[in-house]
Amino acid sequence: MSDSIIEIKNINVSYGSNHVLKNINLNITNKDFYTFLGPSGCGKTTLLRLIAGFEKSQSGEVFIGGQEVSDLNPWERDVGMVFQNYALWPHMTVYKNISFGLEEKKIDSKEIKIKVAEVLELVDLKGLSQRYPYQLSGGQQQRVALARTLVVKPKVLLLDEPLSNLDAKLRVQMRKELLELHHKLDITTIFVTHDQEEANAMSTNLAIFNEGVVQQMGRPVDLYNNPTNAFVANFLGTTNVIEGVFQNSVFTSKNGMVIKDIGKDAKGTSVLLRPQNLYLENKSNSLEEFEGTVENQEFLGNIVRYVVNIKNHSLVLDTMHEVDKKIYQPKEKITIFLDSKKIKFL
């Protein structure tokens, strides 16, 4: 069933010899909270601006609500975009900023008043309508930017790193509020960020970008559990990647580290071990055991993160910290365990 509100087909964008987006294909389902995640310069913002109509592609098509929009101007697309720097017009009050889009749609002023009041209530800014942007805090400016976009009820809401200009505490709070708004309004949202924690916490689906290519897309938990390449594995949290060969359910690394019982269908060039899937205790007596040396130890409060050297592989291991638990020091011998049934491979 095609419930897609946005379809992106074979999009290519280049600036001169710089190929920014390479053959992008994406479907975004109605009412989805879809995130473009990737490091800076990966092309995620370019794709967002392409959907908004600020960039042109050399080839490919963009459908919004079933309509091909490549030849439409930004003002004909019915998408709402919130910019990273909010882009509030400094010469207009909060009220004027928000009513702008409604005025452009030639809606009568009585109705505008009602709609602006509603949206101000929605973003919790009642009473600030006569302020100028410079009289607002960063968080308040952010809400005005949102309100200004939401008030025209666009088909899609595009958010370009909207939380990156806020301090850490406010960011977490705005994250929650954004999600609440998304649920309340049932509006399809595309969210661009470089912060994997933000992406995991908020999105129903995400696409991970690197060097102009979509590396993988899907639900956050699926991508975390089953990354299809090392970039995705590392971008979504820390992963130990060990290269080697698989043969008869046995994995042998380049340096001679051997993992048995890895399963018959295991194949590829490397294994992925999440730090929390390496243990200091043999809980079920069915785990494989490895001897190593502590290279480094970081006490992070709730967990202790070790870097353990096993056959010249530096493996990161996270263990929950409890009050009486021994903390190993660098150069100490250490025994670690892993469950070969839970190992992912590439």
Place this chain on the structure above:
Amino acid sequence: MFKNLFLKSTAIFIGLFLFIFLAVPIVQVFYASFLDQNGHFTFLNFYDFFQSALFVESLYNSFYVASMSVVLASFFAIPLAYFTARFNFKGSVLIQSLGFIPLIMPPFVGAVAMKLLFGTNGSINLMLDQWFDFKIPFMEGLNGVIFVESIHYFPFILINLISSLNNIDRTMEESAQTLGSKGFRLFRRIVLPLSMPGYIAGASLVFLKVFDDLGTPLLLDVNNMLAPQAYLRISSIGINDPMGYVIGVILVLTSIAAVWVAKLALGGKDYSMLQKGGGGMVKRNFLPHQKLLAYLVVFLILFLVLSPHIALALLSFGTIWSFSILPDAFTFSHYKAVFENSVFIKNTMLYCSIAALIDIVLAFFISYIVLRTKFVGRQLLDYIAMSALAIPGLVLGIGYLRTFYSVNLPWNDKPLASWWFMIVIILAVRRLPYALRACNAVLMQISKYLEESAESLGAKKTTIFRKILIPLMSGGLLAGFITSFSTATVELSATIMLVSTETDAPLAYAIYSYMQTAAGRGPGAGFGVIGVLIVAAGTYLSQLIIEKNYKQRGMEAKID
């Protein structure tokens, strides 16, 4: 503590200097405008002013000329600014440099030469008459003043408008577009209001400069304006005539009002603060016919901008230039006359270098006191020094006459106001804001920690000045010195009041007095060319120093 005593006494000294040579003369002008013949307080002078048909006409003309100059200057500046900010346009570099050319020559220097180019019987009208059988009265009466002034002062609008437009972040327009706005409506609602601060700042400056200008209307024989009237009253009737002071008061009040109206129009909002990106608007490409049109406009304005310079050069090398498109023949004899009378150039060099030296010393201490100490009233020092910008030179000159004419020099019993050194002081006061701005700019860039670390290593204030601040600020100080120096060389409106004998007169005065007779125009133009060359060289040099300084600073920034 010694260091504070030294700085405090310096602050007091500077305060006294500004009080005596800036505040008192202005107050004297105001005071004199309310005195009758017997020295009693009266409003009658103002009543008389508005009863005189000539004065009312002059007042109207001054407003008319200043306003029309803003309009005409806007016609030059707005298209150029828009081309630069909005389009991918190779001509942008040309436009930016074009913006500086008229500023190196004050309008009065080229005024007479412009008459020969654009007057009723000037080159352009002769050609028009020959080919198309009509003439355009560019230089008729007030038109001439408007024309010359707007050619010289439009860069104030251009430069401010370009910087305002370049401050508009692209997202300002993009967010309006996603909300359904486009075309002219988008321009009117977003781009236009956001570029207003720059436009208003530039336009008010043009208005002020034109309103206060004395030399241009005088040389174009337009006497029915306020500044010429004030000058003529004082120079012909004498310093006891109240009308000169009344006009002075009106000039000052108009200046203040123009600044105030501009502030009001801006509403005290700083738009640039919220536009963090500030990368300028999205640039478009010209369509072929647009490009042609754009180049046409740029070259037309380029021709206008260069015309006073071309005309001045022609005049300085021409033998006889009258009723003809070009001078009859060319000669060096005018320059010979110039160098035979090189006393004017020597005077200017002497006056302006002393004045600029005073400026840079005062500016250094003022900016140090304002930015680095907590002295009570330190801001006031800055405000007063900067306020010289808003005081018309003519009014300051009148104030000096009023204040210092009755004080006699102890060694020859001549009035203090006629001593050549007073010209130096008035130039220093007039140009102090330029030097102060340069000093403030560099001192603000120097981290306070550099001084504090020296202090914690046991250095005294004087050592810090000598070993840390002055070396670090040297580029800025030098640039400030050169700017003050070179712009002072062509300052006329203040000095014209204080020149008592030809032998004491500076270059600007020579240009003015030579230009008044037909025979003197050639040498006058020669003096003008020399003045322009000094200012041009100075401007270029200070720009060079500032750039070099930035580069050095860039390297230092990488080290820490």
